[in-house]
Amino acid sequence: MMFVPGNSPKMINNAEIYGADTLMFDVEDSIAISQKDAARMMVKYALKYLPFNCETAVRVNHVTQTPFGMDDLKAILPSKPDLIRLPKTESVDEVRLVTNLIEKVETKEGFPEGSINIICAIESVRGLYEARAIAKEKRVVAIALGGEDFIADLRTQRTAHGIELYYARSQILMAARDANIQAMDTVFADVYNLEGFRKEVTDSKDMGFDGKSVIHPLQIGIVHEIYTPTEQQITHSVKVLASYKDAIANNRGVITVDGKMIDGPIVVRAERIVAQAKAAGVWIQEEFNHEE
Amino acid sequence: MQTIKKIATVGFEETNDALVTVSPQKAGQGITVELISTVKRQYGEHLELIIIDAVKQADYTDVHVEVRDRGAWDYALHARIVTALSRGAEQ
Numbered sequence: 576m577m578f579v580p581g582n583s584p585k586m587i588n589n590a591e592i593y594g595a596d597t598l599m600f601d602v603e604d605s606i607a608i609s610q611k612d613a614a615r616m617m618v619k620y621a622l623k624y625l626p627f628n629c630e631t632a633v634r635v636n637h638v639t640q641t642p643f644g645m646d647d648l649k650a651i652l653p654s655k656p657d658l659i660r661l662p663k664t665e666s667v668d669e670v671r672l673v674t675n676l677i678e679k680v681e682t683k684e685g686f687p688e689g690s691i692n693i694i695c696a697i698e699s700v701r702g703l704y705e706a707r708a709i710a711k712e713k714r715v716v717a718i719a720l721g722g723e724d725f726i727a728d729l730r731t732q733r734t735a736h737g738i739e740l741y742y743a744r745s746q747i748l749m750a751a752r753d754a755n756i757q758a759m760d761t762v763f764a765d766v767y768n769l770e771g772f773r774k775e776v777t778d779s780k781d782m783g784f785d786g787k788s789v790i791h792p793l794q795i796g797i798v799h800e801i802y803t804p805t806e807q808q809i810t811h812s813v814k815v816l817a818s819y820k821d822a823i824a825n826n827r828g829v830i831t832v833d834g835k836m837i838d839g840p841i842v843v844r845a846e847r848i849v850a851q852a853k854a855a856g857v858w859i860q861e862e863f864n865h866e867e
Numbered sequence: 868m869q870t871i872k873k874i875a876t877v878g879f880e881e882t883n884d885a886l887v888t889v890s891p892q893k894a895g896q897g898i899t900v901e902l903i904s905t906v907k908r909q910y911g912e913h914l915e916l917i918i919i920d921a922v923k924q925a926d927y928t929d930v931h932v933e934v935r936d937r938g939a940w941d942y943a944l945h946a947r948i949v950t951a952l953s954r955g956a957e958q
Contacts, residue, residue, distance in 0.1 A: 624942035
């Protein structure tokens with residue numbers, strides 16, 4: 576998920592070529608107050624005119640704490656982005672305000688219901704305490720950590736080991752899993768520190784996050800590399816699922832693969848690895864699909 | 868049909884962007900365009916059409932539009948025009 580400043584047509588024009596899964600057009604923090612109207616229109620018409628092949632999202636201004644958020648939504652929703660990212664989310668009321676507007680626009684424009692969904696960024700302690708409820712709101716498909724604002728709220732600073740965000744990451748992840756939605760990790764601002772970035776992506780993936788927000792094309796390849804399962808993982812998972820399918824077909828209870836017993840959670844993990852591999856564009860023969 | 872109240876500017880003279888200035892005109896003068904573009908020889912007519920269409924779609928008249936274009940794509944030019952008109956319409 577790559578952030579693209581919404582008032583820069585040069586960056587918007589080139590944004591898709593770097594292969595991000597989602598382009599997040601920003602009309603919030605990267606835009607000066609005097610340019611909010613210009614960025615709003617730039618994103619509106621970019622979404623309307625340009626045939627993006629990836630998922631599109633727009634980070635709007637806060638809908639109740641700024642005078643810009645609702646105007647952003649009114650202008651941009653008719654251009655049908657896939658996602659609206661709400662910054663600094665602190666209550667379900669904010670989400671409901673946006674959900675109601677999305678529903679009205681979908682009806683008015685004749686979009687299929689559910690065309691536009693929401694990703695909520697948790698960027699404050701208050702927001703973190705509400706994360707569980709926020710994550711369960713209608714149309715919320717992901718919650719994300721907004722690390723820089725969160726750290727400011729905590730009155731600390733970013734460190735290489737990341738202890739300052741450990742609790743927030745854990746809580747956001749739990750809230751996402753509890754609501755059965757995705758969890759996205761925060762950006763890594765030190766753009767040219769690629770080793771530091773690699774470590775942070777590895778750590779957050781190991782925690783269980785589903786993806787990472789990026790602010791520079793240089794970071795995209797690393798995220799894809801870390802989130803794409805290895806050949807060894809894919810081969811093993813395919814073997815597990817094929818054995819499981821065979822066991823079901825032959826009414827066998829306990830099965831083993833490579834000398835290890837296979838039970839429910841291992842099958843679920845294998846399914847997840849295969850799904851991740853497919854999402855990353857890895858071709859897998861579907862002979863193990865036990866639902867066929 | 869709406870008219871603007873004041874001169875307004877938006878955009879930047881940067882690659883793929885355009886600096887757009889709109890100025891109010893006397894009633895009945897309609898829409899006039901002054902285009903300065905690095906790609907005027909190749910795309911001048913197309914850009915003028917985009918500009919006039921954007922003004923008409925936004926339902927404005929009696930406005931002079933000056934565009935200093937540096938290779939803005941259609942969407943970017945449309946966005947700049949609409950924003951300039953909106954700024955010009957503010958009291």
